[in-house]
Amino acid sequence: MKDTDGQLLQSFATDRDEDAFRLLAKRHLGLVFHTALRRTGNRPLAEEICQNVLLAMARKSGTLAKEPGCLPGWLHRATLYEASKAMRAESSYQRRKQQGQDETAADADANFTDPAWCEALPHLDLALDKLPEADRRIILLHYFEGHPFPRIAERLGKNLTAIQKQSQRALEKLSRILRTKGIALSVTALGAGLATQTAKAVPEALVHSASSFAIAGSTTPFAFSLTAMLASKSKVIVPLALLLLASPLVLQQFAIAGERTRLQSLRDSLVLSNKTSGSGDSRNALHASTATTSGSLDIMVLAKEQADAERIGGETQRRFYAKLKALDKDTLASLIRKTGAAPLGKEKKVHLTGALLATISESDPGLGVAAAVAGLPEGPVLADIIFETGVDTTLSGWAGKDPAAAIAWFRGAKDLPKLNSRPSNFTGLDSPNGRERLETYLVHGLIISTASHAASYLGDLPEAERLQLIEKTIQNLCLANMRDALPGDWLAPYLQIVRDIVPREEQEQMVAKLGSGTDWKSLTQVLAGAGASPTETATLARSVVQMEFGRSRMNRWHYGNPVPLDPGIIGCLEELVPGRGQEIIAEARTAADRAGFQEAADLLTKVRAGSALPESHVFWMLTGQTDLSSHFAEALELAGRIENPELRQETINRLNAKAKVYSAP
Structure with a gap:
C-alpha cells in the first residue's frame, strides 16, 4: 500500500482501513500533541485534545483526501480550536496550567536554553495561526514535521529556491508578529528554536489510544x-x-x-458543459488557457489563482504551477513585467513575481532577472522586494551558469535610478539598496562557481570599492547559511578570493568575517577540504566563538540570563587548533566585549544624529537587541528626548527593566 497522506486518507474514507489511519496518526500526532501541550500546559488535557482532533480528522477524511497538502495546517488549526474549547470548559484551568508549567517547559529542547525562545513558546502557535496559509504550511512541514526543503519542494511542485525564500519570509513575518507581543526574537534565534520542535515523538500508547478513539467514534x-x-x-x-x-x-x-x-452540482456541471461545448472538451479548454501569449492571461486573475493555490495547496497548487510551466519563457517574462506594474498589494505582487521567476529561472534565469528589474516599481521597498521575490538569488544562479552574460547585464542596469534609491528602515542600520543587493549576489555566484570571473570583476574596481563589496558579499553568508543555501564547499573559493584580492594586512580581518557563514557545530565540516592554513583556521574558530559570546551578551541584556558557552566548543577547538583552545576562547571573549561596546556606541550615534527619525523607530532602536549596558546613561538621556509622553515612558521603563535584569546576580 502506498502511504502518502492523500492515499491514506482516501483508503480510510472509502475502505475504513484502520491501519492506514493509524499510520496517519503516528505520522502527525507529534504536531498535534505538542501544539496542545504548548497551549494548555497540561499533559492529560493535551492527550484528550489529541483524541478529539483525530476524531475530527477521521470524520472529515473524505474531504481532507481531496486536498492532502492542507493536512498539517488543518491539524494545527483544529488543535488550537480544540485547545480553546478545552480551556474554556476546564473551570480549574489556571490552577492546572500553573501545575503544568514544568510540562510546558519540558516540551522545549533541554539543550536549547535561549530565554527569548522560552518566552515566545506560549505565544508561538497563535502567532503561527496568523501567518498566510502557504507560509504556515512550509513552517509546519519543515520545522514541526521534519521534512527537508527539497522534499517540500517536490511535494508542493515548486522550485527549491522558491521554497527556501518563502521559508525565510515566513520566519520574518513570524518574528514581526511575536514582536507585537513584546517578544524580541531574531529570525536566526526563531529558526534555531523552531528546529528544536522537529519530529518530536509521542508515546506509542497515546498513538494507539487516540487513534482507536477516533476510529470508533467515526465508524458509529x-x-x-x-x-x-x-x-x-x-x-x-x-x-x-x-x-x-x-x-x-x-x-x-x-x-x-x-x-x-x-x-x-448538476446545475454547475451543465453550465460548464455549455461554456466549453463550442471549443472541444475541458482538457482542450485547459490547454487553451495556457497558450503561449500573455494577452489572454489577466494579471489580477492570475494573482488570485496563485493566492488560492498557496492557500489550498495540494492538487490545486500543483495545477497552478503546471499551468505556469506550460508557458514559454517570453510569456513568463511578459507576465513578470506586468505583475510589477499591476495594482496589487505588496504581498500578492511578491508572491506572484516569485512564482513566475522561479518558473522561468529553470530555462532562462537571465531573462527572468531582466524582466523583474524592469517591471518592479521604484520606491524605498524595492530592495526588500528584490530579496523577497528571489531576484537576487536568481542572479546569483545565473552568474554561475553564464558569468559573462550576468556581468554584462548588471553593468548595463546598475545605474538605473530605481536600483539606487535608498531603502527606509527603522533599525538604524545601513540597509542595502537594490543595486548593492544585486551586486553582492552577483559576486557570490561568481565566487562559488567561477573564481576567475570573480577575480576579474573585482579586480576592475577601485581598491576601496572592491574591499567594501567583498565585505558586503561575505555579510550575506549568514543569511545564506540560515536558508541552507550554501554549498558544502563554499569556504575554499572564498578563502582564495581573500588571498588573491585583499591586501595582506587586511586578510585576517576579512577571514574572520567568513565565520558568519557557519557555527561551531559545523565548523569542522566546513573546514574539511577547504585548504585553510593554521592561521586561517584559528581566525575562523575565534570568530565563531566570538559570535557565541555575542549571543550570550544579548541574552543577558534582554533577560538577565547569559547562555553559558557550550562545553562542546572546547573539544571542537582542541581538534582544530590543538593546545590553543583556552587561548582562543579568551581572545574571543575580549573581542566580543569590544565589538559589543562599539555596536552600542554606533547605534546611539545614529539615534542622536537622526533628528528626522520617527519616534517609534527611536523606541525600537533603544529597546531592541543591541546591548546598551555600557552606554546606559546616554540611552536614558536619548529616551528622555522622545516627545510622545506615553512612548517616552515606555522606552524608559523598558531600559530600566533591562538594566535591572542585567545587573542581577
Missing part, C-alpha cells in the same frame, strides 16, 4: 456519542431524551441539504 458516530453521554453525569439524560426525539427531524434536514448540494 451516533452510537459512540450515546455511549459517551451515558457514561457521563446523570444530568445529560434529559438533553439526551430531547436529542432522541429530535433526531428524525435532524436526519431529514441532512437529507434535504444533501439533495440541494447534489442538484447544485
Whole structure:
C-alpha cells in the first residue's frame, strides 16, 4: 500500500482501513500533541485534545483526501480550536496550567536554553495561526514535521529556491508578529528554536489510544456519542431524551441539504458543459488557457489563482504551477513585467513575481532577472522586494551558469535610478539598496562557481570599492547559511578570493568575517577540504566563538540570563587548533566585549544624529537587541528626548527593566 497522506486518507474514507489511519496518526500526532501541550500546559488535557482532533480528522477524511497538502495546517488549526474549547470548559484551568508549567517547559529542547525562545513558546502557535496559509504550511512541514526543503519542494511542485525564500519570509513575518507581543526574537534565534520542535515523538500508547478513539467514534458516530453521554453525569439524560426525539427531524434536514448540494452540482456541471461545448472538451479548454501569449492571461486573475493555490495547496497548487510551466519563457517574462506594474498589494505582487521567476529561472534565469528589474516599481521597498521575490538569488544562479552574460547585464542596469534609491528602515542600520543587493549576489555566484570571473570583476574596481563589496558579499553568508543555501564547499573559493584580492594586512580581518557563514557545530565540516592554513583556521574558530559570546551578551541584556558557552566548543577547538583552545576562547571573549561596546556606541550615534527619525523607530532602536549596558546613561538621556509622553515612558521603563535584569546576580 502506498502511504502518502492523500492515499491514506482516501483508503480510510472509502475502505475504513484502520491501519492506514493509524499510520496517519503516528505520522502527525507529534504536531498535534505538542501544539496542545504548548497551549494548555497540561499533559492529560493535551492527550484528550489529541483524541478529539483525530476524531475530527477521521470524520472529515473524505474531504481532507481531496486536498492532502492542507493536512498539517488543518491539524494545527483544529488543535488550537480544540485547545480553546478545552480551556474554556476546564473551570480549574489556571490552577492546572500553573501545575503544568514544568510540562510546558519540558516540551522545549533541554539543550536549547535561549530565554527569548522560552518566552515566545506560549505565544508561538497563535502567532503561527496568523501567518498566510502557504507560509504556515512550509513552517509546519519543515520545522514541526521534519521534512527537508527539497522534499517540500517536490511535494508542493515548486522550485527549491522558491521554497527556501518563502521559508525565510515566513520566519520574518513570524518574528514581526511575536514582536507585537513584546517578544524580541531574531529570525536566526526563531529558526534555531523552531528546529528544536522537529519530529518530536509521542508515546506509542497515546498513538494507539487516540487513534482507536477516533476510529470508533467515526465508524458509529451516533452510537459512540450515546455511549459517551451515558457514561457521563446523570444530568445529560434529559438533553439526551430531547436529542432522541429530535433526531428524525435532524436526519431529514441532512437529507434535504444533501439533495440541494447534489442538484447544485448538476446545475454547475451543465453550465460548464455549455461554456466549453463550442471549443472541444475541458482538457482542450485547459490547454487553451495556457497558450503561449500573455494577452489572454489577466494579471489580477492570475494573482488570485496563485493566492488560492498557496492557500489550498495540494492538487490545486500543483495545477497552478503546471499551468505556469506550460508557458514559454517570453510569456513568463511578459507576465513578470506586468505583475510589477499591476495594482496589487505588496504581498500578492511578491508572491506572484516569485512564482513566475522561479518558473522561468529553470530555462532562462537571465531573462527572468531582466524582466523583474524592469517591471518592479521604484520606491524605498524595492530592495526588500528584490530579496523577497528571489531576484537576487536568481542572479546569483545565473552568474554561475553564464558569468559573462550576468556581468554584462548588471553593468548595463546598475545605474538605473530605481536600483539606487535608498531603502527606509527603522533599525538604524545601513540597509542595502537594490543595486548593492544585486551586486553582492552577483559576486557570490561568481565566487562559488567561477573564481576567475570573480577575480576579474573585482579586480576592475577601485581598491576601496572592491574591499567594501567583498565585505558586503561575505555579510550575506549568514543569511545564506540560515536558508541552507550554501554549498558544502563554499569556504575554499572564498578563502582564495581573500588571498588573491585583499591586501595582506587586511586578510585576517576579512577571514574572520567568513565565520558568519557557519557555527561551531559545523565548523569542522566546513573546514574539511577547504585548504585553510593554521592561521586561517584559528581566525575562523575565534570568530565563531566570538559570535557565541555575542549571543550570550544579548541574552543577558534582554533577560538577565547569559547562555553559558557550550562545553562542546572546547573539544571542537582542541581538534582544530590543538593546545590553543583556552587561548582562543579568551581572545574571543575580549573581542566580543569590544565589538559589543562599539555596536552600542554606533547605534546611539545614529539615534542622536537622526533628528528626522520617527519616534517609534527611536523606541525600537533603544529597546531592541543591541546591548546598551555600557552606554546606559546616554540611552536614558536619548529616551528622555522622545516627545510622545506615553512612548517616552515606555522606552524608559523598558531600559530600566533591562538594566535591572542585567545587573542581577
